[in-house]
Amino acid sequence: MAPPGPAPDPLLAAVLCNDAREQDGKLTGDPLDVALWRWAEQEGLVAAATRSACPRLEGVAFDARSRYMSVTCAVDGARRVFAKGAPEAILALAGITVLPPALALAEDAATLGRRKQLCDVAEAELAAEAPGGRRRTPRA
Numbered sequence: 001m002a003p004p005g006p007a008p009d010p011l012l013a014a015v016l017c018n019d020a021r022e023q024d025g026k027l028t029g030d031p032l033d034v035a036l037w038r039w040a041e042q043e044g045l046v047a048a049a050t051r052s053a054c055p056r057l058e059g060v061a062f063d064a065r066s067r068y069m070s071v072t073c074a075v076d077g078a079r080r081v082f083a084k085g086a087p088e089a090i091l092a093l094a095g096i097t098v099l100p101p102a103l104a105l106a107e108d109a110a111t112l113g114r115r116k117q118l119c120d121v122a123e124a125e126l127a128a129e130a131p132g133g134r135r136r137t138p139r140a
Contacts, residue, residue: 011040015047016054016073017082036084068093 014036020029027034037047054073062069068085083090087103 011043011045012050012054012075013082013084014040015045015050016056016075017069017071017084019069022048 018029018033018036020027020033020037022028027037040050041047054075056071056073057079058072060070062085066085067089068083070081070083072079072081074080083093088099091097091099091103
């Protein structure tokens with residue numbers, strides 16, 4: 001199978017920052033990860049091929065206190081960081097401390113539904129190793 005072409009960043013983040021697995025023709029894992037995988041595939045992204053073409057180099061597992069997970073993957077020769085989690089946690093990673101009005105409304109609606117989850121994704125490209133550490137340019 002040919003490597004996947006460029007994918008819109010939210011779809012790429014949905015597949016790469018995701019621990020769902022295909023086993024015996026079925027998706028297994030956290031229901032949110034499975035839903036994100038299916039969404040990306042419905043939008044035309046071949047999830048398994050994308051993961052093969054963009055290997056995970058590092059990862060930080062989801063933690064209930066931080067409310068996000070992140071992975072660093074090799075994408076088109078660059079190291080890119082993808083994060084997934086609670087909107088306020090993802091926005092905080094990008095230095096945004098106040099929820100945008102539309103996101104605040106969505107969060108209120110999700111809270112009213114009680115069983116609905118709200119998730120945000122973000123990505124950043126790591127610059128080449130710079131003196132004093134790595135630089136990140138987050139985009140939420």
